[in-house]
Amino acid sequence: MAWNGIIGQERVKSLLKQLWERGRLPHAMLFHGPEGAGKDAVAIELARVLNCEGGAWEACGVCQSCLRIEQLRHPRLRLVFALPSKPEESTAIDKFSEAELAEMNRQIDAKAENPYCRFAMPKASGIKISSIRDVRHESAFRSAAAGRSVVLISEADRMNNAASNALLKTLEEPTGDTMLILTTAKREAMLPTILSRCQQVRFDPLAESDIAEGIVRLFDVPPEKAVSAAQLANGSVTEALSIAGGEAAIPRETIRLFLRAVCQGKPAMLMEHIRKIADVDDKKAVALFLVSVASWFRDVLAVQEGAEDRIRNTDLGKPIMDFAGHFPDVRCSEAVDAIETAIDMIIKNVHLVTILIVLSHRLRRCIMPRT
Numbered sequence: 001m002a003w004n005g006i007i008g009q010e011r012v013k014s015l016l017k018q019l020w021e022r023g024r025l026p027h028a029m030l031f032h033g034p035e036g037a038g039k040d041a042v043a044i045e046l047a048r049v050l051n052c053e054g055g056a057w058e059a060c061g062v063c064q065s066c067l068r069i070e071q072l073r074h075p076r077l078r079l080v081f082a083l084p085s086k087p088e089e090s091t092a093i094d095k096f097s098e099a100e101l102a103e104m105n106r107q108i109d110a111k112a113e114n115p116y117c118r119f120a121m122p123k124a125s126g127i128k129i130s131s132i133r134d135v136r137h138e139s140a141f142r143s144a145a146a147g148r149s150v151v152l153i154s155e156a157d158r159m160n161n162a163a164s165n166a167l168l169k170t171l172e173e174p175t176g177d178t179m180l181i182l183t184t185a186k187r188e189a190m191l192p193t194i195l196s197r198c199q200q201v202r203f204d205p206l207a208e209s210d211i212a213e214g215i216v217r218l219f220d221v222p223p224e225k226a227v228s229a230a231q232l233a234n235g236s237v238t239e240a241l242s243i244a245g246g247e248a249a250i251p252r253e254t255i256r257l258f259l260r261a262v263c264q265g266k267p268a269m270l271m272e273h274i275r276k277i278a279d280v281d282d283k284k285a286v287a288l289f290l291v292s293v294a295s296w297f298r299d300v301l302a303v304q305e306g307a308e309d310r311i312r313n314t315d316l317g318k319p320i321m322d323f324a325g326h327f328p329d330v331r332c333s334e335a336v337d338a339i340e341t342a343i344d345m346i347i348k349n350v351h352l353v354t355i356l357i358v359l360s361h362r363l364r365r366c367i368m369p370r371t
């Protein structure tokens with residue numbers, strides 16, 4: 001990664017850069033904002049900059065320090081995240097089973113591979129007081145090596161009271177050169193005393209266009225998938241990647257087949273298609289399918305307006321052109337509204353088959369307003 005590996009968040013990047021240039025980076029910061037906005041990713045990149053042998057705002061990416069931080073295996077970067085609870089709260093890390101330690105390593109590798117993925121230890125109960133105590137010991141220890149130690153406490157709202165109080169001590173008596181970065185999507189769940197001792201940095205939800213561009217560029221998501229996934233992702237890169245990874249549940253070919261069944265007016269055949277879609281039994285996959293159908297109508301609108309270069313579903317270019325030619329009166333905006341209503345219903349847990357039947361009728365009226 002590098003700064004251009006962080007999607008959007010230009011305001012945050014420039015704020016941190018200013019603080020860095022003036023040597024004013026605080027010893028404790030709270031990155032707060034929605035899930036998947038890049039809070040951990042920014043924290044990791046900042047740790048890399050602070051320890052790069054090149055000493056510039058853009059980490060060189062090739063020195064030993066950069067490489068080790070990229071793998072999240074660097075003595076100057078400590079990761080704290082929620083772990084399974086142990087009978088005794090004070091147990092040290094070596095009391096974890098082999099399997100748990102292997103899983104912790106797997107979590108760290110996954111985060112190194114993709115800093116937008118969440119730490120998700122199975123059976124994690126919260127951030128343990130022992131993890132926070134380790135931080136305290138570490139921050140008291142000044143390393144002779146150049147650079148600045150960073151402790152990233154991911155999803156800091158998952159600290160229980162004991163862990164929060166232990167952290168409070170560290171915040172009250174900062175030692176050494178350690179920088180604490182807490183990240184959270186639930187700032188309201190944190191102790192006010194902790195909030196008041198951290199410089200707060202707000203992360204905004206990412207724009208759909210930034211997410212779509214970013215996941216194509218950084219994660220090789222195919223563009224047509226990226227656009228639909230970004231639309232459903234609520235500003236979260238993590239969510240968009242998960243949706244893009246799951247789209248195969250309903251093949252894109254289904255868009256055309258479904259619309260054909262809608263137009264043909266044969267109820268039995270239409271029901272067969274609807275059942276096939278609903279049988280996937282995955283709300284997200286069906287919602288994503290509908291986002292693609294909406295995107296189809298936006299492309300048809302582009303053709304109607306003579307702007308074929310605006311077609312986003314380039315893999316469906318020919319069928320979209322054919323459809324636009326065949327149904328010159330199609331009311332695209334109305335169709336998109338109907339689909340968005342259907343997506344809302346899916347989110348509200350309305351029965352999938354019912355949603356699709358109602359949507360089919362509405363779409364038929366939009367496609368063939370004169371029948």
Ligand SMILES: [Zn+2]
Pocket residue numbers: 051052053054059060061062063064065066067
């Ligand atoms: Zn470097």
